[in-house]
Amino acid sequence: MSQAKVPVWVNVGLIPLINILLAFVVSALVILAIGENPIEAAGYLVYGAFGYDEGIGYTLYYATNLIFTGLAVSVAFKAGLFNIGGEGQAYIGGLGVGLLCLWLDASMPFWVIAPLAILGAFIFGAAWAYIPAYLQAKRGSHIVITTIMFNFIASSLMVYLMVNWLKEEGRMSPASRIFEENAWMPYLYELFEPFGIDIGDSPLNLTFLLALVCCVLVWGLIWHTRWGYQLRTVGTNATAAEYAGIDNSKVTIWVMLISGGLAGFVGVNEIMGVNHHLLLNFTAGYGFAGIAVALMGRNHPIGIVLAAILFGALYQGGAELAFEMPSITPEIVVVIQGLVILFSGALENMLKGKIEALFTRPVTA
Incomplete structure (x- = not known):
């Protein structure tokens, strides 16, 4: 039997x-x-998230950030690493986006700025994840502790840079100047408008498509490449992986680089797609919420997309609920x-x- x-x-x-x-x-x-009345409250929540075009746009806008941070947590977790530094990596990724836009917006067209900004977000986020990865791989420091610490360091670094170096002259709040429009990520409603398709005025922009592309790439990496096999082997049994000839330290470092780069893409959505200038606290807890999204999505890209949409619906529908029912x-x-x-x-x-x-x-x- x-x-x-x-x-x-x-x-x-x-x-x-x-x-x-x-x-x-x-x-x-x-x-x-x-x-x-919980039934009435549920009605407001669902309507706020999915009941009209603008609400759907906001739901998917929130979901975009959560897809990035959920993927970041998932990739690391598949290798047996618990990356809790998505918040800081997203923050520094946004710094990379902002610096490139401030540098190039007066001289370069969008089609040049956009790929460079996306690459900058990945590189800055990956660089911020590299130090905890190195400390884990080469010095035995626990990745959970170091990534948490680096969230606070990233926050302090951003405050210093915004207040002392990047703040627009004459502005009281610590924020940079507004980018030129050729450094703005196009809103999806603007792209659909010429075709007579009305999807509502919302912050949803092309970065949402980048998030979906990242899902496909992560799926391909983890389950259909030699590097993905190494990653999963290390995450399943690090001792067996080492016995099989896999360099665990090397895997730890490149996995964390990918994880940090994915989290850095939050900066593309927030800095280039919505706010159009560098500012403080634009991450808004997405790095921590991404942990829940990854767990709920079973660390699979499809599950992460669904979980991110659920949390996006809670963000947007919750705002509608709080407005309609003040209590x-x-x-x-x-x-x-x-x-x-x-x-x-x-x-x-x-x-x-x-x-x-x-x-x-x-x-x-």
Whole structure:
């Protein structure tokens, strides 16, 4: 007698869906406890995220950043590394984008600036991840500790640069001058407008397509290349990988470079796509939310896209909910997000055994 294998779709789809539903059930109880109708609240949340063109645009705009940071966490996690430095890597990636735009916007066209800015975001984000990677690979420093520390260093560095070097003269707030329009990432509604297609006025821009391209590239790298095989082998069993001749230190470093570069792409969306100037705190916690997106998406690009859209919907729909029902403050929306993370991450195994048992049965050899 042998035990039947659990279908892949159970672990990839069914269990995460049940966990999310449980999170929303508990969220409904929280809303009920403050004296509001949870069904009405859910209606406002869904309508705000998907009920009209502009809302969908904002949902996908938020999701774009979360796809980048979710992929960054996923790539590192596949190699057995827990990169919690996405926030700092995104910050420094944005610095790279801003510096290139400030340097080139007066002399170069968009088609020259855009690829250089994308490359700059990747290089700056990767460079910020390199030092923790080197310390882990060569000195044994734990990647979790060093990446967390580098988030704070990145924040302090940005404050220093913005206040003392990059602030526009005569401006009180620590922000650079506005880029020339040839250094702006085109909004998708502007691209569709000439064809008579109205998708609503939102910050959604071409960077969303870059995020989808990154998903395809990460999928190809991890599951269809020799380097991806090395990455997964190190993440599964580092000792066996070393015995097989894989250089674990080298894998650790290049994986973290890719992870940091992916997080750096947040700067393309925020600096070049939306704000059009360098400023402080543009990362807005996307680096940390990306950890939950990767966990919920089972570290697979398709799952990460779906999880990112869910969190984007919570961001956008939560803003609509807080506006329509003032008693439900933005802090309550954060509680809902936290419950989704709790049930999808920390409590993901709570019902896993029982659900898997429904799909397994003894098989006669």
